[in-house]
Amino acid sequence: MSAKAVKKTNAMRELECAGVTFCEHTYEVDESDLSGVHVCAQLGEDPASVFKTLVCATASGGYAVCCIPVAETLDLKAAARVLHEKSLSMLHMRDLLDVTGYIRGGCSPVGMKKRFPTVIDETCVLFDTIYVSGGRRGLQVELAPDDLVRVVDAKVAAITQ
Numbered sequence: 001m002s003a004k005a006v007k008k009t010n011a012m013r014e015l016e017c018a019g020v021t022f023c024e025h026t027y028e029v030d031e032s033d034l035s036g037v038h039v040c041a042q043l044g045e046d047p048a049s050v051f052k053t054l055v056c057a058t059a060s061g062g063y064a065v066c067c068i069p070v071a072e073t074l075d076l077k078a079a080a081r082v083l084h085e086k087s088l089s090m091l092h093m094r095d096l097l098d099v100t101g102y103i104r105g106g107c108s109p110v111g112m113k114k115r116f117p118t119v120i121d122e123t124c125v126l127f128d129t130i131y132v133s134g135g136r137r138g139l140q141v142e143l144a145p146d147d148l149v150r151v152v153d154a155k156v157a158a159i160t161q
Contacts, residue, residue, distance in 0.1 A: 009135030010101065010111030015143065018151045022143040025131065029138045034105035036070025039140065043131070047071040048123060050131040050140070053107045055100055055116075059086040063099055065109050065118040065152070067132060072121070072160040082119045082157040108133040108141075109152050118154040120145070125156065 006012075006024045015022050027042035036052045043050070051067040054074055058064055066079050066088075080088045097103055101113040109118055109132055124130050124145035132148065134141040149156060 006134075006139060009108070009139065011108040011133070011135035011141065012111075014111045015141065015147075015151060018147075020143055020147045020151055022141045022147075023129075024134060025140045025142060026138055027140070029105070034137070040070060043140065045131060049127045049129070051120070051124065053109045053133055055091040055096060055107065056088040057091050058083070058088055063091065063116045064088060065112070065116050066159055067109050067118070067120040067124075067148075067154070068160050069121060069123060075159055075161045078157070079119055079159040082155055082159060083117050102133075102135065103137070106133055106136040106139070108135040109148070109154070110141075111135055115153070118152045119159055120149060120154045120156050121160050122156050122158050123160075124148070 025043055036050055040047045040050050048069050050070045052070045054066045056064045064083050066074050068074055076088045129142045130145050131140045131142050
């Protein structure tokens with residue numbers, strides 16, 4: 001965590017309300033590279049322990065959230081099976097803010113406008129703590145995977161290719 005105070009985000013407020021212990025980590029944002037691998041390099045963390053948040057549209061007309069390690073690719077078919085959906089497709093970037101309240105590079109699975117069905121890749125259990133977006137670019141929160149699963153009422157399953 002940086003020496004200066006970090007302005008609280010919806011994600012941080014929701015974690016606090018749920019009694020979850022977490023650490024804030026800030027990093028320099030590079031607008032030309034919003035990839036999670038870049039974030040890992042900035043934080044000096046293993047890309048396997050840093051999870052990106054992907055929002056999908058469901059065949060039934062709703063939305064779903066998938067969290068996977070930043071260097072991995074989402075298996076849409078596997079995630080759809082876990083969520084009991086016929087299919088999933090990636091949400092158009094232009095719709096992300098309206099649906100979640102977050103922008104690309106700052107989308108957290110915690111504190112969205114509405115709670116959506118969520119699945120987190122099974123590799124999260126390999127770590128004592130994992131990192132997810134803190135709700136804005138330049139901010140990650142580190143927390144126990146079990147706490148994240150509990151707060152967002154997620155399923156844990158193999159959802160990467």
